[in-house]
Amino acid sequence: MNKKASFPAMPDLSALAAPSTGGMEDEAWISVIQKMESIYTDLLYYQVELEEKNAALETAQRFIDSVMSSMSDILIVCDVNGHIQQVNAAFTRAVGIEEAVLKGRLYTSLFTETSVDTAAAFLQSVRQAPVEDIEADLQHQDGSAVPMAINCSPRRDHNNRYSGMVLTGRPLGELRLAYDQLNAAHAELKTTQKQLIQSEKMASLGRLVAGVTHELNNPISIIYGNMYALRRYETRFSDYISRLGSITDPAEQAQLRQQLRVDRMLDDIGPLIDGSLEGAERVNDIVQNLLRFSIPQQQSVSEFNLNKITSTALQWVLRSSGVTPDVQLDIDPSLTVKNREGYVHQILVNLVQNAVDALEHIREPRLCLQATADDARITLTITDNGTGIAENDLVRLFDPFFTRKQVGKGTGLGLYISYGLATEQCNGDLRAENTADGGARFPLELPRERAP
Ligand SMILES: Nc1ncnc2c1ncn2[C@@H]1O[C@H](COP(=O)(O)OP(=O)(O)OP(=O)(O)O)[C@@H](O)[C@H]1O
Ligand SMILES: [Mg+2]
Incomplete structure (x- = not known):
């Protein structure tokens, strides 16, 4: 805190004046007193002005301090040689070192061995152009590395002369962690999606197979049943033909024909064959349709x-x-x-x-x-x-x-x-x-x- 200078009230100088010896001497005294009064008034004016400037300076300082300490990004201010002049609270937290200890140290001494060359290059390159988003690791006092994305800008004095640099940086640790978590979640999602598609495919394949089985079952059962009937008819026909050879009496022949129900069989054969053919056609239709679908012949455009x-x-x-x-x-x-x-x-x-x-x-x-x-x-x-x-x-x-x-x-x-x-x-x-x-x-x- 600056101490305010304050002046005492102007003493009454007229009391100091020597007893009047008349004429010239009085005038000289009066002139001296007037001069002193004018100087004193000036001094008072400058004091007020100084106090006002001081107050403004203090406000600005407090403002800068509050901004710097509330920043979550780290901030390092260095001189032209890279000696630390000022840091903010985020930086002291990031490296675990007090600000007082940091002042005057070379900024490069705060980076890990693997990042020190990258950091050292800032001092030169910042004179040409600002450095943006360079990844470098700060060295925490406990020996751990703190990954940062560093920006670096030149600092100029009121004559626009280069007077050092300002480093700012954002911790990458949390970003990286969030990124890794996002990546893991994405990978998991993709796996789940693949599994879902796979199980959906299996389900539709299952449905398809169940459908095909059901659809084929009907005509095949019909064909199967018809074929059994035809096989029975075949036995009876052979029986009829072989017995017919030994019978000459037409009445006996007719009786045998009736006994073996030959005419009924003859009537049945047509529908049995038709039904089987229809069933076979249906099976063929289904198979053809499926084939067309499952092995589509590649057609050109x-x-x-x-x-x-x-x-x-x-x-x-x-x-x-x-x-x-x-x-x-x-x-x-x-x-x-x-x-x-x-x-x-x-x-x-x-x-x-x-x-x-x-x-x-x-x-x-x-x-x-x-x-x-x-x-x-x-x-x-x-x-x-x-x-x-x-x-x-x-x-x-x-x-x-x-x-x-x-x-x-x-x-x-x-x-x-x-x-x-x-x-x-x-x-x-x-x-x-x-x-x-x-x-x-x-x-x-x-x-x-x-x-x-
Ligand atoms: N234009 C339409 N108007 C009314 N219903 C329809 C129409 N088109 C299709 N459908 C319905 O959709 C069903 C399925 O049609 P899809 O063409 O897949 O099989 P389908 O015609 O029954 O047999 P397929 O085409 O294999 O001989 C039909 O059975 C019918 O009920
Ligand atoms: Mg159709």
Whole structure:
């Protein structure tokens, strides 16, 4: 604290004046007294000014002290030779040494052996440009290293002459710890995600296998049963033929024929073979569909006309269908797409087939195929005014073997396969919605140009 200087009141100098000897001497005294009074007034003025400046200085000092001690970053002020002039509380805490002991020491002595060269370079490089975010380790008094990100700026005096440098730094320990924790959490998350995907894959594989087994079980049991019946018939036929050779009487022959129920067997054989063939076809359908899905032949990307491919898909389906809907084809005839043509065709056939199936019992069946396009994507929407989709079914529509069709009519793989083809093979998307008038709508989105 500066001590305030204060002046006593101006003594009454007139009392000191010698008894008047008249004239000149009096005047001289008066002039001296006036001079002294004026000097005294000046002194008083300077004292007030000094006190004010002193108070301002103290306020500034307190402000700087409070700022420095509340800083969480470390601060070291050095002279031109790198001797420490001042540090803040954060620094004394970081190195565990009192400020008084630190003053006058070379700043480099506070860095670890591995960082001392890095730190020493600051003294030169700071004269050219400030040093930013350099990692260096401070040496704590207990011997441990304290990792810091150091910045260093030149300090200039009032004549703008270089007068030292100021080092500031942020402890890296906590940042590093937080970073490591974040990294560990991220790695854990990735592992969990992988496990989830894996278990989801296993679950869907399980569902698929269960579905396949269930679907194959029916036709195979039918074939199996039919074959057993045919084997029994075969035994009875051989029996009949061998016994027939030894019988000549037509009445006896007829009796044997009746006894062995030959005519019933003959009537049965046709349906048994038909049923088995149907079952075999069904097995074949399922296997073919699965094969197409599980081992997709890689198709190359080519440019094709969207209107044309949609018309072909329509013709294919309508030719073999009993439904003749009113078809509206609203696709720009010049619209082309670069994608895997075969897959797009397969998707369209599936979607049109489904729409036509849904229109089977509709009085005025309508089918609309419409395409909209922007620079990057086209959306081809197939809309029908058929039965629509029950709200509960919407979420399961793309599941394997989900079907609402009668046994033998659908395998429930059409949409499952189409979705896989649309998303994985064609880089597009396929959705299912109901329309306001009760039908269904399937928007198929495709990139205009799929990467090869
Ligand atoms: N346009 C549509 N309108 C109403 N329901 C539909 C429509 N498209 C699909 N569905 C429903 O979704 C179910 C699943 O369709 P998906 O094509 O996957 O199998 P599917 O047609 O039953 O058999 P598959 O296509 O294997 O022969 C259908 O059974 C039907 O109930
Ligand atoms: Mg289908």
